[in-house]
Amino acid sequence: MKTPKLSALLCVGVLSGTVYACPLTAESTHDAWLRYAPIEGPARAKYASLPAVVVVLGDSPVLTTAQGELIRSVRSMLGRTLRAEKNLQRENAIVLGTLASIRAVAPEFSPRSPLGEEGFWLTAQDLHGFQCLIVAATTERGVLYGVFTLLGKMAQNADLFSLNEAQRPYAPLRWVDQWDNLDGGIERGYGGRSIFFEDGKVRADLTRVHEYARLLASIGINGCAINNVNANPHVLDDNFLPQLARIAAVFREWGIRVAISVDLSSPKVIGGLDTFDPLDPHLIQWWLEKVDEIYRHIPDFGGFVVKADSEGRPGPSTYGRTPADAANVMARALKPHGGILFYRAFVYDHHLNWQDPKSDRARAAYDIFHPLDGKFDDNVVIQIKHGPIDFQVREPVSPLIGGLQHSNVAMELQITQEYTGQQRHLCFLPSMWKEVLDFDLQLNRNRTAVKDFVSGKVFRRSMGGLVGVANVGMDASWLGHPLAMANLYGFGRLAWNPDLSPKAIAEEWTRLTFGNDPAVVNTISEMQVNSWRIYESYTGPLGLQALTDILGSHYGPGVESSERNGWGQWHRADHEGVGMDRTVATGTGYVGQYSPPVAKMFESLDATPDELLLFFHHVPYAHVLKSGKTVIQDIYDSHYEGAERAADYVPQWKSLKGRVDEQLYLDVLTRLEYQAGHAIVWRDAVSNWFFQTSGIPDAKHRVANYPDRIEAEGMQLQAYSIVDVVPWENASGGKAIECIQSLGCTATFRFSGDAGWYELDVVYFDQNNGESRFRVFVGDQLVDEWTANDTFPSKKIGGDSSTRRRIRGLALRPGDQIRIVGIPDKEERATLDYVEIHSSPE
Ligand code: GCV
Numbered sequence: 001m002k003t004p005k006l007s008a009l010l011c012v013g014v015l016s017g018t019v020y021a022c023p024l025t026a027e028s029t030h031d032a033w034l035r036y037a038p039i040e041g042p043a044r045a046k047y048a049s050l051p052a053v054v055v056v057l058g059d060s061p062v063l064t065t066a067q068g069e070l071i072r073s074v075r076s077m078l079g080r081t082l083r084a085e086k087n088l089q090r091e092n093a094i095v096l097g098t099l100a101s102i103r104a105v106a107p108e109f110s111p112r113s114p115l116g117e118e119g120f121w122l123t124a125q126d127l128h129g130f131q132c133l134i135v136a137a138t139t140e141r142g143v144l145y146g147v148f149t150l151l152g153k154m155a156q157n158a159d160l161f162s163l164n165e166a167q168r169p170y171a172p173l174r175w176v177d178q179w180d181n182l183d184g185g186i187e188r189g190y191g192g193r194s195i196f197f198e199d200g201k202v203r204a205d206l207t208r209v210h211e212y213a214r215l216l217a218s219i220g221i222n223g224c225a226i227n228n229v230n231a232n233p234h235v236l237d238d239n240f241l242p243q244l245a246r247i248a249a250v251f252r253e254w255g256i257r258v259a260i261s262v263d264l265s266s267p268k269v270i271g272g273l274d275t276f277d278p279l280d281p282h283l284i285q286w287w288l289e290k291v292d293e294i295y296r297h298i299p300d301f302g303g304f305v306v307k308a309d310s311e312g313r314p315g316p317s318t319y320g321r322t323p324a325d326a327a328n329v330m331a332r333a334l335k336p337h338g339g340i341l342f343y344r345a346f347v348y349d350h351h352l353n354w355q356d357p358k359s360d361r362a363r364a365a366y367d368i369f370h371p372l373d374g375k376f377d378d379n380v381v382i383q384i385k386h387g388p389i390d391f392q393v394r395e396p397v398s399p400l401i402g403g404l405q406h407s408n409v410a411m412e413l414q415i416t417q418e419y420t421g422q423q424r425h426l427c428f429l430p431s432m433w434k435e436v437l438d439f440d441l442q443l444n445r446n447r448t449a450v451k452d453f454v455s456g457k458v459f460r461r462s463m464g465g466l467v468g469v470a471n472v473g474m475d476a477s478w479l480g481h482p483l484a485m486a487n488l489y490g491f492g493r494l495a496w497n498p499d500l501s502p503k504a505i506a507e508e509w510t511r512l513t514f515g516n517d518p519a520v521v522n523t524i525s526e527m528q529v530n531s532w533r534i535y536e537s538y539t540g541p542l543g544l545q546a547l548t549d550i551l552g553s554h555y556g557p558g559v560e561s562s563e564r565n566g567w568g569q570w571h572r573a574d575h576e577g578v579g580m581d582r583t584v585a586t587g588t589g590y591v592g593q594y595s596p597p598v599a600k601m602f603e604s605l606d607a608t609p610d611e612l613l614l615f616f617h618h619v620p621y622a623h624v625l626k627s628g629k630t631v632i633q634d635i636y637d638s639h640y641e642g643a644e645r646a647a648d649y650v651p652q653w654k655s656l657k658g659r660v661d662e663q664l665y666l667d668v669l670t671r672l673e674y675q676a677g678h679a680i681v682w683r684d685a686v687s688n689w690f691f692q693t694s695g696i697p698d699a700k701h702r703v704a705n706y707p708d709r710i711e712a713e714g715m716q717l718q719a720y721s722i723v724d725v726v727p728w729e730n731a732s733g734g735k736a737i738e739c740i741q742s743l744g745c746t747a748t749f750r751f752s753g754d755a756g757w758y759e760l761d762v763v764y765f766d767q768n769n770g771e772s773r774f775r776v777f778v779g780d781q782l783v784d785e786w787t788a789n790d791t792f793p794s795k796k797i798g799g800d801s802s803t804r805r806r807i808r809g810l811a812l813r814p815g816d817q818i819r820i821v822g823i824p825d826k827e828e829r830a831t832l833d834y835v836e837i838h839s840s841p842e
Helices: 029-034 041-045 061-078 099-105 140-155 207-218 241-252 281-297 323-337 361-372 430-438 450-454 482-496 502-514 518-539 596-603 610-616 631-654 662-694
Strands: 053-056 083-085 093-098 120-127 130-137 164-167 173-177 223-225 257-262 303-306 340-344 380-385 408-414 464-469 709-711 716-718 721-724 735-738 745-750 756-765 773-778 781-787 802-812 817-823 832-839
Touching (some): 053 061, 061 140, 120 140, 130 140, 140 207, 173 482, 207 482, 323 361, 323 380, 408 430, 408 450, 430 502, 450 464, 482 662, 502 518, 518 631, 610 631, 631 662, 662 802, 773 802, 781 802
Parallel strands (some): 053 083, 257 303, 408 464
Antiparallel strands (some): 120 164, 709 832, 735 832, 756 832
16 A cells, blocks of 8 residues: 555546646645645636735745745646735735734724734735735734635635635644654654654754645644654753754744653653652753753744653652642743643553452543642643543543643644554544534533633633644655545644534545545545544444554454453453443442533433443443444444445545546555455454354344355365464454465365356455465466555554455356465465455446
């Protein structure tokens, strides 16, 4: 699944009387939603009277960026190069400037409502008798945001000359975090290597950083923490700071402040102290001096992100101190410079006693941070993951978000799809984030949505917002899957305006990324908008969450990996029932961390929504849901429906052939075909596991019943040997066949159906430690061959590496011999699971 370059987006023609834009030159996917394709046809006429001049009132770096962006993008869309001027001319113009600079030339100019620090006003007005398109803002950064909005409107072919639109962001902090390591790897990154670091240094060529900063600024992001929260102390080395300054200089042009994640033990590891006790005076002095040194290199440095006492990271608990003690020491060093200290509330014990029915990882953040409310300095922000566990496909909102009245909070969302398909499965996360942002925490029985806590509105905090863990990489499409960039786009849009609907965001992103062809916009945005629920339905319905291999990749199925260990992601399934009892009455008491009305809802089995039922309650498999189905039948049905809906992406995408760039079309098609196959791996693993554990059969007779399937271990084998797969549910029948003969092995069977056209699915294991080859023959005729050379996240056979090759259009006759030859490579043993044959008359 290699991502091709996006060459010209094809335009097919005329739909509803409109010709859609067709760029003549090859484009780069680096531009993502900022591609600004040429505007052709009737839409172009809308811009015939666009002024020829852009007047920029000021010369700060950010204004210069705004001017450059406008000129570059108008040239790209209209083929015209605007003339840049510094003063109003005696002609129509596009005017960019702060309110102060515009008022200096037009004193009567005034927006109807306050724009705040980062808002902007787009307005078409006469200035000195000439028609002007004005982008005005309080600050230069606001002007830049206004320019991007104006350009986005043009790219979507909107009318500009009746413009009168003011926008201001919902929350002041709109940051992204990158989990980049200094060696160039990215923790939970699926889009290639770091754009910032390589071999322990900042990259010499920062072109991709520049492109990234442009993308981030275009969606209103104003801060970026560039290294892994599992921080390497050497990021603070004296000789590293000038290197960081190079990155900060690139971001500065785009109005983005750079921050870094720091390890709390740095003063000891790199600073020569014998302690990192937050209350030690030497320690306090060390941070003061280190922070001063940073600001000498980076005057607008954003601050620090801290992960401490979490998953093995050092923290204040070493010295019996609290997170507030640790946070405040660093915050005080940052404060005189305007820096912020983000302290992550992802603090929990990963050696929990799983045998204790009262222990519960979900409780940890609230238990630790709520008692400290009011003890954090005012430039500390508590960075809270949206759910109490860890970016699962569905979790309830973290109760800590409503529980810190006297502290600044920011909500952490994960753009990189760690638990949601790792950019190999389509999963549009704004659909989930929107539900989270709108969730009513009912403080004091009033309507108090999550978005109003995180923006700081509810408790009148001056700071607050959203932090998205992005983890883009050097991959041409940034995140590894061309459609995954909708998540980064959607994050920025929701951070700016949480009242936008997922549908509106998906449509906007599609228009900007693929053009305005209605068939393309409707198809892609519909695929996106449905994809989170589809992914949930075949990986973790009913609030089951972590059914993936939580001890390894967090990718494929691994139903039992979360049980009976200290990580606390238990779903407590046994032969009688499933779910975590988190009630106050009989469970862990987690429910009691919510406000009384919310707690009342989750405490009650009847009032808890089905989609979160098993997060809050342990129930028998025969428990009847609000839908009228039993829990067990719902688990079966949702996995089957989910896998079917995932398969349906393929024809949906195929309907766009000829409407999007051919290479991109093929790349996405390959990914969707893979996803359809892997959704079946998930479906079968989870439903067979629950069937075996519960002993309750599927009322629709699908689970463990595969009439079209020929198990590899049941074929006639030459040199292949049968192996058990662990865990058993990750292979059909629990077994596979592997080849250790370097010359290859053969598995043969006879087709026993009627004569006709068929497609053949060969399910095999593609590990990342070898490139086996496969050849498929019908009789003596070679009908397909391929190399298993993808890079799935596993060296073993199992749910991560199980994949499917679909061979279409085979004319089979009864008695035909089908032969698969597997040739192993290195550690990969050309392992086969099964073959399925489906009639396919088309
Ligand atoms: C950066 C999860 C991830 C870790 C990540 C951690 C965190 O546990 O699996 O890779 O560490 O969250 O958010 O700190």
